[in-house]
Amino acid sequence: MKDSGDSKDQQLMVALRVRPISVAELEEGATLIAHKVDEQMVVLMDPMEDPDDILRAHRSREKSYLFDVAFDFTATQEMVYQATTKSLIKGVISGYNATVFAYGPTGCGKTYTMLGTDREPGIYVRTLDDLFRAIEETSSDMEYEVSMSYLEIYNEMIRDLLNPALGYLELREDAKGVIQVAGITEVSTINAKEIMQLLVKGNRQRTQEPTAANRTSSRSHAVLQVAVRQRSRVKSILQEVRQGRLFMIDLAGSERASQTQNRGQRMKEGAHINRSLLALGNCINALSDKTSNKYINYRDSKLTRLLKDSLGGNSRTVMIAHISPASSAFEESRNTLTYAGRAKNIKTRVKQNLLSVSYHIAQYTSIIADLRGEIQRLKCKIDEQGGRGQARGRLERGDIRHIQAEVQQHSGRDEQADMGHLREQLVSAFQEQVDVRRCLLELENLAMEVQIDTESSLPKITPAVATLTPESDQESVKTLSSEAQHLQNSLLPPLSTESEAKRMFKASPRAWQVKSSSVPTPPPIQIGSLVTQEAPTQDSLVSLSSRITSSPDSSENLSEVPLSHKERKEILTGTKCISVKAARRRTRALGTEGRHLLAPAAERSSLSLHSLSEADDSRAPGPLACKRPPSPTLQHAASEDNLSSSTGEAPSRVVGPRGDGAGPWPRGQRKSLGKKREESLEAKRRKRRSRSFEVTGQGLTRPKTHLLGPRPMESISDHRMPVCGHPAPGIRHLGKVTLPLAKVKLPPSRSAGPGDSSPLAVPSNPAGVSRRATRGPRLPHGASTHGKDGRF
Numbered sequence: 001m002k003d004s005g006d007s008k009d010q011q012l013m014v015a016l017r018v019r020p021i022s023v024a025e026l027e028e029g030a031t032l033i034a035h036k037v038d039e040q041m042v043v044l045m046d047p048m049e050d051p052d053d054i055l056r057a058h059r060s061r062e063k064s065y066l067f068d069v070a071f072d073f074t075a076t077q078e079m080v081y082q083a084t085t086k087s088l089i090k091g092v093i094s095g096y097n098a099t100v101f102a103y104g105p106t107g108c109g110k111t112y113t114m115l116g117t118d119r120e121p122g123i124y125v126r127t128l129d130d131l132f133r134a135i136e137e138t139s140s141d142m143e144y145e146v147s148m149s150y151l152e153i154y155n156e157m158i159r160d161l162l163n164p165a166l167g168y169l170e171l172r173e174d175a176k177g178v179i180q181v182a183g184i185t186e187v188s189t190i191n192a193k194e195i196m197q198l199l200v201k202g203n204r205q206r207t208q209e210p211t212a213a214n215r216t217s218s219r220s221h222a223v224l225q226v227a228v229r230q231r232s233r234v235k236s237i238l239q240e241v242r243q244g245r246l247f248m249i250d251l252a253g254s255e256r257a258s259q260t261q262n263r264g265q266r267m268k269e270g271a272h273i274n275r276s277l278l279a280l281g282n283c284i285n286a287l288s289d290k291t292s293n294k295y296i297n298y299r300d301s302k303l304t305r306l307l308k309d310s311l312g313g314n315s316r317t318v319m320i321a322h323i324s325p326a327s328s329a330f331e332e333s334r335n336t337l338t339y340a341g342r343a344k345n346i347k348t349r350v351k352q353n354l355l356s357v358s359y360h361i362a363q364y365t366s367i368i369a370d371l372r373g374e375i376q377r378l379k380c381k382i383d384e385q386g387g388r389g390q391a392r393g394r395l396e397r398g399d400i401r402h403i404q405a406e407v408q409q410h411s412g413r414d415e416q417a418d419m420g421h422l423r424e425q426l427v428s429a430f431q432e433q434v435d436v437r438r439c440l441l442e443l444e445n446l447a448m449e450v451q452i453d454t455e456s457s458l459p460k461i462t463p464a465v466a467t468l469t470p471e472s473d474q475e476s477v478k479t480l481s482s483e484a485q486h487l488q489n490s491l492l493p494p495l496s497t498e499s500e501a502k503r504m505f506k507a508s509p510r511a512w513q514v515k516s517s518s519v520p521t522p523p524p525i526q527i528g529s530l531v532t533q534e535a536p537t538q539d540s541l542v543s544l545s546s547r548i549t550s551s552p553d554s555s556e557n558l559s560e561v562p563l564s565h566k567e568r569k570e571i572l573t574g575t576k577c578i579s580v581k582a583a584r585r586r587t588r589a590l591g592t593e594g595r596h597l598l599a600p601a602a603e604r605s606s607l608s609l610h611s612l613s614e615a616d617d618s619r620a621p622g623p624l625a626c627k628r629p630p631s632p633t634l635q636h637a638a639s640e641d642n643l644s645s646s647t648g649e650a651p652s653r654v655v656g657p658r659g660d661g662a663g664p665w666p667r668g669q670r671k672s673l674g675k676k677r678e679e680s681l682e683a684k685r686r687k688r689r690s691r692s693f694e695v696t697g698q699g700l701t702r703p704k705t706h707l708l709g710p711r712p713m714e715s716i717s718d719h720r721m722p723v724c725g726h727p728a729p730g731i732r733h734l735g736k737v738t739l740p741l742a743k744v745k746l747p748p749s750r751s752a753g754p755g756d757s758s759p760l761a762v763p764s765n766p767a768g769v770s771r772r773a774t775r776g777p778r779l780p781h782g783a784s785t786h787g788k789d790g791r792f
């Protein structure tokens, strides 16, 4: 068995109770000298004070005393119990010691407070009632053993009140310093009523004798001890036991022999009582003195030995001091208040009494039996509760099934609605993805065409354009016209197949990179469909164009074929249809970015063609000709005209009123800009190791990638500014096929004519050519493929 538990300091609690003044005291003429001022303070007045006595005026013996709690004649038994003792019960059950003792002169109400009456039970009964009630509340988990003993100390002898036949008993102290009464009767019971019967029986055995001060004066110190052992109901090999003890002591009253008027045996009793109370007073004085380490002599009396733990050891202690309010008991009351005031300074060290019990193996069988009994008890309890709740359980189970079915039904509906919603979202997202892919493919196709145009046509025309000036002679213009026809025939919309596109992207790694990055996973089916749809058009277009334009005299080639005029007309019409389709496709391709990209080139073409007709057009060119974005259909119109002219058909369209507009740039400025532009393009060509021409001179190197990507505004202006004053790039952009420089015949005499240093001087009379050439930009989009008379 081991003892364990943490300890903590505890202040001794002191309460003061002032009983009502008795009839006897009133008859004696006593006055009230003790008054309760507040819940803790009591004032004691000196009845000997004479307000008329001048000599004692400043020697008042009125004094106030402060306690933990103070009661006067209005306090009930319950109030005293609640304020002093009730809080100790919980500690006793959980293994702490506690002591409640009543202190005071004889006849002041100690026995009344502790034992009480049948109508007004005292602390004994109330404490035991609450203790057993608390045990009952926790008995399902914990197991308790309660034992009680009741003794008196009379003339310094210990007597068992429950069994007075045992004689006088001795006090023993065990190895741990715990004071025990050897051979005392301990009654084990948890029945409060039974205990009350025992108390009444034992109190009858208590020595009581009538005195002058009290008719039922207790001539002994009565000690009621209640021991509580607590252990868990769950059995184990190592069991923890908590043991608490509660002392409730009704001390004998201190008395003065003069007051009690005792003689003989009563005087001898009084002497013993006073001796023990004196020893108690000395212990209280010693324990309350914080500054000195005085020896605490508990051995002076059996009372102090018995209260050793209660005063200075392991106990929560409450002292209830009693006084009489009568002026006749002034001295006894003053002494009691003085002692009680000192007791407030006493501190005790409280710790829980834990006993760890290790059972021997021989006791296992009994432990097992206890466990089996516990199991059986719990089973019975469960069955009892289960039987009561069986019907209710069935009803609840039915309700649960019904609720589950409803929940599943609702969740099924919700899931279906959610699935439908998700399906719609999925379909719309898929549709968006398809649209985006389609757009990407169109953009890719457009980018490829733009790249092809840029790669093939842009840099190669520069020398030829540079030679075209308004001052060129008629012959050169005719040559240019025929070349332009040839060019237009060759510059039909480049409907490149996939293989062509790959070849072009191979030639331009940057373009291929852009292509790869822009369309990561292009659907091959759509590409194939696009190619297969346009391939026949391209083939027919190329074949027919080659047939028509392979020879300068294509009409003769056609005349060699034994065809009728109608058939020839149909063939030509079909050819034109093909070319118009190609033009439409090119127009679509150049719709947004392509138009933006080709704007400078188209503008240049407009200017170049204007420059061709500038000689016979006296009207000054407006600024609109330069600022207006040129239509991409200009090339198609020119191609169509060239086709028509090559087949001998006269053009059916009429030149618009503004078809001869030219740019506002002066000729000299245009020349200088043209030179710069030429140098720039030559440098670019040289950088790319072009096989077309070798041109010496400095040129600006431009990155090729801007042709495919978004073009910044600065780049746009760079292209447009030289275009307005430079007609050459426009013609150059009319087709894919490069215009051989050797075919442009420039008479040296006219190229350096007066007033115009530009070698691109347009002859004065190229009316037919210039009108056809300048007609394109003035036509709307629809007119580029359809003539006003409805013919192509």
Ligand SMILES: Nc1ncnc2c1ncn2[C@@H]1O[C@H](COP(=O)(O)OP(=O)(O)OP(=O)(O)O)[C@@H](O)[C@H]1O
Binding pocket: 018, 019, 020, 073, 104, 105, 106, 107, 108, 109, 110, 111, 112, 113, 214, 216, 217, 218, 219, 251, 252, 253, 254, 322
């Ligand atoms: N608070 C009280 N209210 C009413 N009556 C009281 C009160 N206190 C004491 N009495 C009465 O005073 C008388 C004396 O009380 P009690 O016997 O309890 O004194 P005591 O201190 O025990 O005396 P002793 O030391 O001689 O035993 C009793 O008749 C008791 O009923």
